[in-house]
Amino acid sequence: MLRPFLSLIALSTSISSFGQAWCPPGATWHVSTGGLAGSGYTEYTYTGDTLFEGRTSQKITATGYFTDYIINPPTTIPVNDVRYTSLENDVVFLWTNMSGTWAWDTLYWFGAVPGDKWFPAGADSVCGPEPMDYMFLVTDTTTILIDGVPLRQLTVEPGTFQLTERLGSPRQVFDEFPFCLIVEYGELIRCYSDQDINYQNPNWNDACDVGVGIEGRSGSLAPAVHPTPGHDRFTIQVPTGIQQLHVFDLTGRSIFAGPVVNGIPVDASSWPPGSYLLCLPEMGTTFRWVKE
Secondary structure: OOOOOOOOOOOOOOOHHHOOOOOOOOOEEEEEEEEOOEEEEEEEEEEEEEEEOOEEEEEEEEEEEEEEOOOOOOEEEEEEEEEEEEEEOOEEEEEEOOOOOOEEEEEEEOOOOOOOEEOOOOHHHHOOOOHHHHOEEEEEEEEEEEOOEEEEEEEEEOOOEEEEOOOEOOOOOOOOOOOOOOOOEEEEEEEEEOOOOEEEOOOOOOOOOOOOOOOOOOOOOOOEEEOOOEOOEEEEEOOOOEEEEEEEEOOOOEEEEEEEEOOOOEEOOOOOOEEEEEEEOOOOEEEEEEEO
């Protein structure tokens, strides 16, 4: 919903010296999606401006897939959706029903300065009577160059991460889940591009639109776990290098967290028999593994 910020210092700041802060022509985001339930891939594409719910808005289509590993056998669900954003001065609003009612709500405030705060979309409605701890707090600002284009970047808490003009959030571009909720789901930006710039996440070493986990994938090494079902140990096939592995049981309890290297066995001898979810967060990938 539209509401005042705690500080209005930067709302009148011109963005002309920085270029277009949001959705220039050709804006496209490629993201990995993942969590305890499964993993997938989504491409967000800006298709043009339109008049929507009383505002000049950016229409952004979302296409891709999500494979649910909780279901046996795993089921792949297509993603076909539409997002609407609206840019006003330095503020990007998202059309969202996170609070239970469809409304425009703050997604990004690129003109914010250290000390400024705002709620992730819907957080003020779902986080109870004292939601102030569940706000973004800007701790630092800077300007970075991507392909020669200056882009403002905010460092925010909680979690200490960066929000960047055009790119948005590195972990959830269009859905900012309230911090008071435990949501085992996230996104990892693989790539972003528009008419001026091409950006690839340094932690993503594959094609921007490759289908992680889909059979028949060509090119680089596809993540996989062997053997499954298994007994006291298993190995994970990952690209060259060290990946961080997180293992959960089906209740969401953490069983293991640590580095894993391609082909090096992981010791599961102390784990009780049952089904486990093996998560590689840097790749946005989740596997189901069964110990007999």
